[in-house]
Amino acid sequence: MITPLVVATMVLTGLLALFGLTITILNRPPDRVARIAVWAVVAVLALQAVIAAVQVFAGTALPETSTFLIYLVLSVCVLPIATQFATAEPTRWGGAVIAAGAIATLVAVQRIQSLWIPLG
C-alpha cells in the first residue's frame, strides 16, 4: 500500500460522491462526463489494488489476508456495477446511485487501510 495513493483514492471517491449528489440536486441524469469521472476513479482504485495484491502475493504478511483481499476486490468492482445500474434508467437518481457506490468504495478503502498491518 502506498499512502499517497490511499489518500488519493479516498479524496477521489469522496469527490465523486459529491459530484453524484450534485447532479441529482441539479435534476440531471448521469452524462458522459459522469461516466468519464467514474472510470478515472476506478482506474486509480485498480492501480492501488494491483500494487497491494502484488505486495501481498510477494510475501507481505497481514493478520487478515483474505478479508483484506475481498475488500480490495470490492473497492474496484462496486463503482462499475453501480454506474451500470445508474445509467440504465437515465433519471436524476442515477447520480445518487453513483454517490452510494462511491461512498461504499470509500468505506472499503478505509477498511483496506485499517487492515494493512504488515507483520514483522
Next chain:
Amino acid sequence: MAEPPRATASGPGRVLIAVYGIFALSATARAGVQIAGSFSEAPIPYLLSALAGVVYILATIGLAGHGPGYRKLAWGAVGFELLGVLAVGTLSIIDAADFPDDTVWSGYGRGYGFIPLVLPIVGLWWLRRTAHPR
C-alpha cells in the same frame, strides 16, 4: 381497470436498490470470510451475518423485480430485516457476552453508521408508497 402498482425499481427506488445491493455484497462476503476462516470462534454471530446477507440479497431481488411476486418477496425480506435488526440490536446490548463478534445488526447497525436500522424503515415506506398508482 385498475392501474398496475408503481414499480419499486424506478426513480428514487434505484438508490434504495443500490444501497441494498451494496449491503448484500458486503454482508455475504463478510459472512463468507468469517465462516470459512474462524467459524468455531463465534458460530452464532457468524450465522447471523450469513442470514443478514441472505435477507439483503432477497430484498434486493424483491425490490428490483417487477410484479406482485417480487413485491411480496420485498415485503417479507424488508419486514424480516427490520425485526432482525431490532432483535439482534437489542440482544447484543443486553447480552454482550453472547455476541463477542460484531454482526451487521449488532448495536442496531452501529458499525455501519446505523444504515442497517434506517434501511428497512425506508424500504417499508417505499413499498407502501409505491403500492398504489399515483
